[in-house]
Amino acid sequence: MKEAILEIEGLEAEAGGKHILRGIDLVLRAGEVHALMGPNGSGKSTLAGALAGRPGIAITAGKVHYRGEDLLALEPEERARRGVFLAFQYPVEIPGVSNNYFLKSALNAVRAHRGEEPLDAMEFLSVVREKAALVEVPKDLLARSVNEGFSGGEKKRNEVLQMLLLEPTLAVLDETDSGLDIDALRIVANGVNALRGEQRAMLVITHYQRLLDYIVPDQVHVLTEGRIVKSGGKELALELEERGYSWLEQEPPRSEASAR
Amino acid sequence: MSGLATASARWLARASAAAARLGAGEAPAAGALRRAGLEAFGALGLPGTKLEEWRYTNLAPLAALDWQLPSERVHPIERETLEALASPVFACGLLVFANGRFVPELSTLRSPEVEVTSLAAARRSGDARALPRVGTLVDVKLHPFAALAAACLDDGVCIRLPAGAKLEQPLHIVFLSLDEGAPVASHPRVWIEAGRGSVAVVVQDHVSLGGGPAFTNAVTELHVGPGAQLTHVLLQRESTASFHVSNTTAQLERDARLATHAISLGGRLVRNDLLLLLAGEGAEAVLNGLFLCTGERLVDNHTFVDHAVPRCTSRQLYKGVLAGRSRGVFRGRVLVRPDAQHSDAKQSNPNLLLGDGAEIDAKPQLEIRADDVKCSHGSAIGRVDENALFYLRARGIDEAAGRALLVRGFAAEVLAALPEPALAEALADTFAELLEKP
Numbered sequence: 046m047k048e049a050i051l052e053i054e055g056l057e058a059e060a061g062g063k064h065i066l067r068g069i070d071l072v073l074r075a076g077e078v079h080a081l082m083g084p085n086g087s088g089k090s091t092l093a094g095a096l097a098g099r100p101g102i103a104i105t106a107g108k109v110h111y112r113g114e115d116l117l118a119l120e121p122e123e124r125a126r127r128g129v130f131l132a133f134q135y136p137v138e139i140p141g142v143s144n145n146y147f148l149k150s151a152l153n154a155v156r157a158h159r160g161e162e163p164l165d166a167m168e169f170l171s172v173v174r175e176k177a178a179l180v181e182v183p184k185d186l187l188a189r190s191v192n193e194g195f196s197g198g199e200k201k202r203n204e205v206l207q208m209l210l211l212e213p214t215l216a217v218l219d220e221t222d223s224g225l226d227i228d229a230l231r232i233v234a235n236g237v238n239a240l241r242g243e244q245r246a247m248l249v250i251t252h253y254q255r256l257l258d259y260i261v262p263d264q265v266h267v268l269t270e271g272r273i274v275k276s277g278g279k280e281l282a283l284e285l286e287e288r289g290y291s292w293l294e295q296e297p298p299r300s301e302a303s304a305r
Numbered sequence: 306m307s308g309l310a311t312a313s314a315r316w317l318a319r320a321s322a323a324a325a326r327l328g329a330g331e332a333p334a335a336g337a338l339r340r341a342g343l344e345a346f347g348a349l350g351l352p353g354t355k356l357e358e359w360r361y362t363n364l365a366p367l368a369a370l371d372w373q374l375p376s377e378r379v380h381p382i383e384r385e386t387l388e389a390l391a392s393p394v395f396a397c398g399l400l401v402f403a404n405g406r407f408v409p410e411l412s413t414l415r416s417p418e419v420e421v422t423s424l425a426a427a428r429r430s431g432d433a434r435a436l437p438r439v440g441t442l443v444d445v446k447l448h449p450f451a452a453l454a455a456a457c458l459d460d461g462v463c464i465r466l467p468a469g470a471k472l473e474q475p476l477h478i479v480f481l482s483l484d485e486g487a488p489v490a491s492h493p494r495v496w497i498e499a500g501r502g503s504v505a506v507v508v509q510d511h512v513s514l515g516g517g518p519a520f521t522n523a524v525t526e527l528h529v530g531p532g533a534q535l536t537h538v539l540l541q542r543e544s545t546a547s548f549h550v551s552n553t554t555a556q557l558e559r560d561a562r563l564a565t566h567a568i569s570l571g572g573r574l575v576r577n578d579l580l581l582l583l584a585g586e587g588a589e590a591v592l593n594g595l596f597l598c599t600g601e602r603l604v605d606n607h608t609f610v611d612h613a614v615p616r617c618t619s620r621q622l623y624k625g626v627l628a629g630r631s632r633g634v635f636r637g638r639v640l641v642r643p644d645a646q647h648s649d650a651k652q653s654n655p656n657l658l659l660g661d662g663a664e665i666d667a668k669p670q671l672e673i674r675a676d677d678v679k680c681s682h683g684s685a686i687g688r689v690d691e692n693a694l695f696y697l698r699a700r701g702i703d704e705a706a707g708r709a710l711l712v713r714g715f716a717a718e719v720l721a722a723l724p725e726p727a728l729a730e731a732l733a734d735t736f737a738e739l740l741e742k743p
Binding site (some may be wrong): 097100124125130139150190211247 | 696707709717
């Protein structure tokens with residue numbers, strides 16, 4: 046069996062004083078791409094935030110292991126340096142800090158952790174140009190302040206660019222497809238697919254089935270009210286597209302598929 | 306208050322005693338300025354916190370030290386030290402002052418477009434072009450420190466740009482504070498007259514070379530002639546044993562443009578007064594400021610923009626960053642006089658508080674007496690955006706580096722407006738270093 050990259054066991058969490066995650070169990074192995082779907086407010090972003098270490102999310106029960114290590118004991122930057130990446134649903138604007146400088150700082154922080162030499166300005170430039178071309182991020186977006194005045198699509202492409210640069214072992218994409226037109230969606234999906242590989246695992250959080258036409262998942266999970274109520278193959282996403290989420294609320298939590 | 310009164314009397318006595326020595330053989334215009342200064346300082350004394358203008362800036366630490374006027378000693382200054390200071394500005398001229406006195410051996414001027422005279426030389430020669438103008442823009446009856454500076458009139462620089470002169474590169478004036486054993490107070494003056502249609506950038510740079518207590522009381526007067534474009538950069542990067550009070554008074558004539566940049570990165574107690582009179586229609590003023598307060602420092606910026614005639618524009622952006630147990634003050638007054646229709650004034654003062662012990666007193670003040678104007682102002686006090694910090698941390702950047710990056714980003718807007726990109730970058734680095742090791 047392939048290495049378990051992410052193992053979540055009985056995870057419960059609160060945010061804003063509300064009990065949001067009510068017992069999540071999920072295992073992602075190397076090479077796998079899982080999709081996590083669910084209605085608004087089901088806890089998808091809270092789960093993503095909990096994995097990245099977002100402040101304001103209190104873990105009240107359960108465990109998360111990342112490559113055998115207790116993920117929840119690590120600071121957000123330690124998680125990132127070890128290869129955990131969250132593509133933000135709402136990428137943050139940082140006035141006065143150039144995207145180039147930010148990307149280089151991030152890449153060199155991760156490289157330092159891997160025991161690699163920092164890239165100098167020229168080396169960085171050649172790497173970033175190559176990756177930026179993959180997700181069609183133009184040069185002027187690299188020179189501008191991080192995400193400032195970027196369109197929705199540009200922000201999302203910038204997230205995928207960061208992912209391509211940092212080459213994470215576990216990538217969590219939080220609704221990277223929301224608000225994108227079909228061209229932008231294809232660009233984002235190309236970036237994600239370029240990174241797919243035997244040594245990596247990805248958790249793709251989405252509201253819509255259409256992203257999964259481009260990023261074909263190995264498994265699909267449905268989250269409602271803080272629990273995974275159904276897991277299945279990629280055809281589950283199509284079923285959800287047709288029938289919505291309400292029919293699942295009558296089903297008993299967890300199906301046999303998750304035990305695979 | 307008695308501390309301030311005692312100090313005022315002591316300073317007045319010192320200035321009176323020095324007048325005989327400094328004033329020996331000087332032209333009548335200089336003597337008149339000196340006497341007006343002595344008289345005004347005698348009447349005003351050091352201002353106390355009961356005065357609205359000085360409410361948040363307690364001068365007791367300044368008054369507590371026994372300040373001496375600079376000696377006649379010649380200070381050895383390493384050329385390398387000077388080069389390191391001068392390097393971020395690719396200047397057409399470097400004018401060096403040590404404790405307020407001009408050092409011709411270390412100064413260079415490569416541009417024939419500009420006339421430069423030291424004030425000491427002008428005082429002695431009675432320079433008929435520059436000398437009678439020095440002191441005419443600043444009102445010593447309203448500004449006790451400008452009065453003190455006039456009373457202690459010694460050296461400085463008179464810069465004259467003839468009509469149509471265009472300086473391709475900035476003129477860099479470096480004021481060095483050097484130790485003299487006792488606390489030393491210097492009162493350097495800068496007079497700049499930008500003739501009709503002239504264009505220039507002048508960098509007024511205050512630096513400490515020694516770590517001993519120093520007090521700089523600078524008075525700068527800028528006369529921007531019709532259609533002239535002047536950029537004035539005031540850099541304060543002195544040691545934490547330094548006190549700095551500056552008064553910059555400017556008058557803008559028709560269609561003149563003045564951009565001022567006040568970057569305060571050093572000093573234990575800094576007070577800057579910037580007073581602009583928009584005296585000619587179509588004049589345009591840009592006021593940029595960045596102040597960094599760390600440790601127990603205090604930086605106080607007072608600005609006053611006087612829209613005296615119609616159709617003038619002013620754009621003001623002052624940003625403060627306050628860490629540790631520091632104090633900041635910003636008071637920005639904009640006056641639109643009854644005749645000044647179609648005035649367009651904007652003022653913005655965002656401040657970033659980094660420490661729980663830091664404080665800022667911000668007071669923007671618009672006084673509009675005309676009815677057809679566009680004016681806005683705003684002041685804000687905020688903290689580092691935790692959401693942005695998490696974003697950086699989620700990319701592997703540690704918390705301290707992330708905070709520093711966000712603060713640098715906050716400052717970048719002001720620094721980016723500087724006329725020299727290399728200077729902006731050097732100052733951004735100094736800014737980051739000071740934040741790390743105040």
